[in-house]
Amino acid sequence: MYKIANEQLPSLFAAIAGRMDLYMPLRKNGQVNYGIWSREEETALDALNTVKSPKDFFFPQSENLYTCYREGKKISITPEELADAPFAIFGIRGCDVKGIEVLDKVFLADPVDKFYEARRNHGVLISMACHEPEETCFCKVFGVEAQNPAGDVTTWMVDGTLYWRANTEKGGKLTEELAADGLLAGADQTGEAAVEAEQSSVAAIVEKLPYSNISLETFKNTEMLELFNSPKWEELYKACLACGTCTFICPTCQCYDIRDYNTGNGIQRFRCWDSCMYSDFTLMAHGNIRNSQKERFRQRFMHKLVYFPENNDGMFSCVGCGRCVSKCPSSLNIVKVIKSLGVSEDV
Ligand code: SF4
Ligand code: SF4
Structure with a gap:
C-alpha cells in the first residue's frame, strides 16, 4: 500500500493528467458531476454520489456509430473510430464500480460491443472508499463494500492522508510510475492499521443505514x-x-x-x-x-x-x-x- 498527504494531491493529479486525461467529481453551480481535472477546477472528493453516474465514460449518452456518404450512385460508409487514448477516473465509489461490472455483463458478452470494449480497455478506475455513506445508500444489499471498493486502484482518505492500493495490472503500472516519480510513498504498518480502522468504522455506519438490510x-x-x-x-x-x-x-x-x-x-x-x-x-x-x-x-x-x-x-x-x-x-x-x-x- 502507498500513501500521499492531502496537500500533495494536486501534484499527484497533475502527474496522472500528464500521462492521460484525468476525470473526477467536480463541483459546478452547486452540483457534483465528473469532469476533466485541472488545477482551476473545484474537486468534490467529499461528495458521495455524482448526479450522473460514471457510465457515460464507457457508454456515452449519445455517440456516433458510423457515417454514410452518398455521391451520385456511390455510397461510402465510415465507421466511427474506436477510443484509443488512455484515461483515468479518480474517486469512483464502490457502487459505481459495481455498476460498471453490470454493464460489462451486457456490453462485453457475445457479440461484444466494440465501442464499449475499447473504452473499457483504455480506462483506469481509481476508486475511493466512502467515509460516511448516506441514508439513501443500500449498496450492502447487493454485495458492495463501500469501505473496500473494487477498481484498478482503491484509495482511502484517512486523517488528511490518501492511502492507495493497486488491484490490477493496469492499476499496478500507474502506481509504479507515480511511485517512481516520488509522488506515492510506501505506507508503513501504522498506515495500514489506519485504513483497517477506517474500514471497520465505515462498515459499522453502513450496517446502521435504514435500507442496508432489506431482503432480496x-x-x-x-x-x-x-x-x-x-x-x-x-x-x-x-x-x-x-x-x-x-x-x-x-x-x-x-x-x-x-x-x-x-x-x-x-x-x-x-x-x-x-x-x-x-x-x-x-x-x-x-x-x-x-x-x-x-x-x-x-x-x-x-x-x-x-x-x-x-x-x-x-x-x-x-x-x-x-x-x-x-x-x-x-x-x-x-x-x-x-x-x-x-x-x-x-x-
Ligand atoms: S419512477 Fe420516478 S424517476 Fe422513474 S420515471 Fe417514474 S416518476 Fe420518473
Ligand atoms: S439505486 Fe439501483 S435502480 Fe436506483 S439508480 Fe442506483 S443502481 Fe439504479
Whole structure:
C-alpha cells in the first residue's frame, strides 16, 4: 500500500493528467458531476454520489456509430473510430464500480460491443472508499463494500492522508510510475492499521443505514410469473410520471435507441440512451409491446431484480447507489418496490 498527504494531491493529479486525461467529481453551480481535472477546477472528493453516474465514460449518452456518404450512385460508409487514448477516473465509489461490472455483463458478452470494449480497455478506475455513506445508500444489499471498493486502484482518505492500493495490472503500472516519480510513498504498518480502522468504522455506519438490510430473498425464491402477476404493481406504478429520471441517473440502466441523422448527402447513425419508462420505447411498426405505464414500470424493476439475475448468475442489475431514491420527483424507487414485493419483516 502507498500513501500521499492531502496537500500533495494536486501534484499527484497533475502527474496522472500528464500521462492521460484525468476525470473526477467536480463541483459546478452547486452540483457534483465528473469532469476533466485541472488545477482551476473545484474537486468534490467529499461528495458521495455524482448526479450522473460514471457510465457515460464507457457508454456515452449519445455517440456516433458510423457515417454514410452518398455521391451520385456511390455510397461510402465510415465507421466511427474506436477510443484509443488512455484515461483515468479518480474517486469512483464502490457502487459505481459495481455498476460498471453490470454493464460489462451486457456490453462485453457475445457479440461484444466494440465501442464499449475499447473504452473499457483504455480506462483506469481509481476508486475511493466512502467515509460516511448516506441514508439513501443500500449498496450492502447487493454485495458492495463501500469501505473496500473494487477498481484498478482503491484509495482511502484517512486523517488528511490518501492511502492507495493497486488491484490490477493496469492499476499496478500507474502506481509504479507515480511511485517512481516520488509522488506515492510506501505506507508503513501504522498506515495500514489506519485504513483497517477506517474500514471497520465505515462498515459499522453502513450496517446502521435504514435500507442496508432489506431482503432480496423473494426475488431469488419466487416464480417469475408470480412476481410478474403480483397485484402490487397496480398500486406501485400509479405515482410514476414516466419522466425517465431514474433510468438516466442509474449507473446500470443500459437501454439505448439507434437513429439516423440526415446530413443532406447521407446519414449519421448514432445511438443515445433511451428509457423503458417512455411510451415510445421499443415502439415497432406493429405497435408497442408494453402499452400501459404499469407494464413499463414493472418492466424496469422486473429486469433489475428478476430477469437480469436470471441471465447473469444471480447478479442483480441494481447496485444500491440510492440515486433514484433521492432524485425521483414522485418519491418512487427500487427500495419501495423491493419492500412492497419482498419479505416485510426484514425492512
Ligand atoms: S424517476 Fe420516478 S416518476 Fe420518473 S420515471 Fe422513474 S419512477 Fe417514474
Ligand atoms: S435502480 Fe436506483 S439505486 Fe439501483 S443502481 Fe439504479 S439508480 Fe442506483
